Amino acid sequence: MRKTLRISMTAVALAFGITAYAQAPMHQMDHMQHMQHMAAASNDTRQLVSFPPEMRQHTLANMRDHLEALSEILSNMSAGRYAKAAQVANVRLGMDSPSAEGCKGEDTPSKPQISKPASMDHQMTQFMPESMRNIGLSMHQAASDFAVEADKAGRSGNPKPALAALSKVTQQCAACHASYKVQ
Numbered sequence: 119m120r121k122t123l124r125i126s127m128t129a130v131a132l133a134f135g136i137t138a139y140a141q142a143p144m145h146q147m148d149h150m151q152h153m154q155h156m157a158a159a160s161n162d163t164r165q166l167v168s169f170p171p172e173m174r175q176h177t178l179a180n181m182r183d184h185l186e187a188l189s190e191i192l193s194n195m196s197a198g199r200y201a202k203a204a205q206v207a208n209v210r211l212g213m214d215s216p217s218a219e220g221c222k223g224e225d226t227p228s229k230p231q232i233s234k235p236a237s238m239d240h241q242m243t244q245f246m247p248e249s250m251r252n253i254g255l256s257m258h259q260a261a262s263d264f265a266v267e268a269d270k271a272g273r274s275g276n277p278k279p280a281l282a283a284l285s286k287v288t289q290q291c292a293a294c295h296a297s298y299k300v301q
């Protein structure tokens with residue numbers, strides 16, 4: 119009985135092996151792509167920025183909100199709701215949004231602070247390398263610039279300059295992700 123089971127399991131294993139072999143040419147492509155991907159991952163040249171654990175969590179939560187905001191901006195743009203897209207950009211990504219605080223140094227001109235001076239966002243300025251902070255500032259500035267263009271699109275009906283401005287935002291997302299990691 120046991121022997122029969124073992125034999126039939128061997129048969130099943132063999133059958134899988136043969137099927138896998140027969141499909142090898144197709145899978146080889148996937149395999150090559152996978153290996154390329156692995157090679158890219160092991161050539162990870164991003165600089166590790168050490169944040170205290172809470173700050174890291176806070177940053178990643180902020181990041182997820184950035185992506186959600188971007189997604190809302192795009193769906194509003196595609197529906198012709200340009201003013202709404204501008205509003206999302208201003209409130210969630212622009213220079214006056216709370217998330218921009220983390221990138222503003224002591225000497226960055228900004229509106230008088232209503233938020234507590236020692237907020238987590240504010241403290242982040244001490245942990246980020248200056249070049250990272252500058253990319254962050256460029257991203258927040260690009261989002262504010264986009265909002266201006268999106269409001270103009272509301273009047274002109276032409277969304278192209280706003281879309282060009284939005285691509286400047288995502289360029290900064292990508293630039294920072296290419297250079298830095300927090301874990």
Ligand code: HEC
Nearest residue numbers: 178181182184185250253254257290291294298299300301
């Ligand atoms: C100043 C640098 C910087 C900018 C600008 C930036 N990010 Fe990030 N982002 C990071 C870092 C660092 C991580 C963590 C990556 C890691 O450790 O692997 C991250 C992670 C993320 C994650 C993953 C979050 C998670 O839970 O793991 C998302 C999503 C993301 N960013 C979206 C965005 C979007 C969208 C933008 C632009 C609107 C943006 N980021 C701009 C630095 C930045």
